[in-house]
Amino acid sequence: MLKQLLAATALAATLVGPAFAQDADTVVATVNGETITLGQLIAMRQGLDPQTTQGLPDAALWDLMLDQMVRQTAVAQQAQPLSKRDTAALEIERRAYLAGSVLEKVAGAEPTEDELKAAYDQAFGGETQPKIEYNAAHILVKTKEEADAIEAQLKDGGDFGAIAAEKSTDPTSGPNKGDLGWFQPEQMVAPFADAVKAMKKGEISAPVETQFGWHVIKLVDERETQPPKFDEIKDQLAVQVRRDKVQAEIEKRVAESKVEKTEGLSPDLLGKTELLGE
Incomplete structure (x- = not known):
């Protein structure tokens, strides 16, 4: 009897385990066949202002976000097929998000003491x-x-x-x-x-x-x-160090890129909205 019970438990684990495996690709809902994933919900929560979710139980937050994403997906599907304007706007948003993500990581690193002192010396030149x-x-x-x-x-x-x-x-x-x-x-x-x-x-x-x-x-x-004391402005120096790192990263990436601009295009083309099919 004990062997049969253990075997049944093992079989249940085999059958149930994969169905409840949870990763970023776990499907939490579908809307007309389009999936909403756990990863999308987690990313959505990361983008929320913590003050708006403070004190809200996880279950309630889950329901609210999922309901919003279902509604958003159902409405967004009506944009298909995408217009040229929609395609262009989405590409701009994609680049902006990815660039922001890269620079956020650059700025997120905590400045070292040496970096802060270098920023101080650059600002005040060792003035006494x-x-x-x-x-x-x-x-x-x-x-x-x-x-x-x-x-x-x-x-x-x-x-x-x-x-x-x-x-x-x-x-x-x-x-x-x-x-x-x-x-x-x-x-x-x-x-x-x-x-x-x-x-x-x-x-x-x-x-x-x-x-x-x-x-x-x-x-x-x-x-x-008098020049401010180093310890009094460390927070401001940290902000400046982060800004300098972000700017340096932008300049570095642009310098390493092969940029080819098409010559002969008139700036007047910016006003030709009909090119987007409008």
Whole structure:
């Protein structure tokens, strides 16, 4: 009797085991013959915001995702046969997803201490001395004659901010009364930076010429700044290291690729949506 029971148990395991083998290709449902797999559900869950699934039992989440995928599949089947536009759009999505997957792995690696220190040295160059930052405003015009007239107007008591808002051609600072905010000299073109460094707080410069035109500058304030300590900005450095790795990977892959561009095609073709059958 015991032998018969053991034999029956072994036979049941033989029959049932393969039917319940679970891998990414395990079919969890079919819609008009099209399969939905366990791997697809797992990938779908990985793409969900954890906050949306927090506290939701696995059984309930399973039912919700499977129901959504069944609905999605049933509707998507109505797109067959695919139009040229659908085919093109799916190929774009495929490339974008795969590229993102590759770069996500590159960015996912935890930066080493040496990489973080190298990023710090690159950003701050081993600086130990304080640097001077300036807060200035300017009025930018096209000609020296305009700049001279503005300088004269300011000497007669004209309001710098009002004149900047009215006459400055700088689209960013002009509407903000010429305010440039805080900056370090190396962030500005040389003639502008040299003029600022030679000024005293509250002083207005004579017209200064750069490749952008003629500037009348007002030095609002200046201050000393110390470079941040390494330990204080490790998180920011880690982000920068990851960005640099991603950019380097992109440049590497492009450089190693054989790229052949078709010559003679007009950019006007971008507007020919009829080529997609629309």
